[in-house]
Amino acid sequence: MVYDNISGGEFAKYFVQTLQVPADMGTPEFRAMYNTFAKRVLWMDSNVCEGAFQMNTAWYFAVPPRDPIYPEHTHDYNELIGWFGSNPDDPEDLGGVIEFSVGGEAHKLTKTTMIWIPGGIAHNPCRITEVTRPIFHFSIVTNPTYDGQQVYK
Structure with a gap:
């Protein structure tokens, strides 16, 4: 049996x-600002599917009006963050410039x-300083939910 999309x-x-x-997830002001440069695609956490860990996906289309977009913060759970370029002829090309710090070390x-x-x-x-082509972003935390109160403000 093959079901049409997820209809059974x-x-x-x-x-x-x-x-x-x-x-x-974020103040109304943050959400409005976020929508000026990005489009969330899907969000997964234990509230969406029982037992799931949290994952966020989005497309970045422009340089944000705020710099930095996300402030430095720490949480007790692991996180995997990624940005993927959208050039099918050169998938390693990010299509922009992002500055991101880990442990106080800034990386371009x-x-x-x-x-x-x-x-x-x-x-x-996190500073998004250039976007020349859409950038796909994801983040995964090894926790049932993500506490974005310190980030999405």
Whole structure:
């Protein structure tokens, strides 16, 4: 049996095709500002699918009006962050410039990149200084939910 998209079956509840960002994820001002340069695609956490860890996906289309976009912060859980360029002829080309800090070390990114951040390590600020082609972004935390109160303000 093949189901059309996610319209049936015992495991359809594990398929997510609709953006479900928690209502308290960021101030109204942050959400409005975010929408000027990015478009969230999907959000997964234990509120969306029982037992899931948190993952966020988005496309970045422009330089944000705020610099830095995310402040330095620390949390107890691990995080994997990535940015992927959208040039099919050169997928390593980020299509922009992102400055990202881990443990106080600032790194300038111009290539498709993933960063592993162990829990307890300070990371950010994040500065998106150039976007010449859409950049796909994701973040994954090894926690059922993400506490964005210190970031999305």
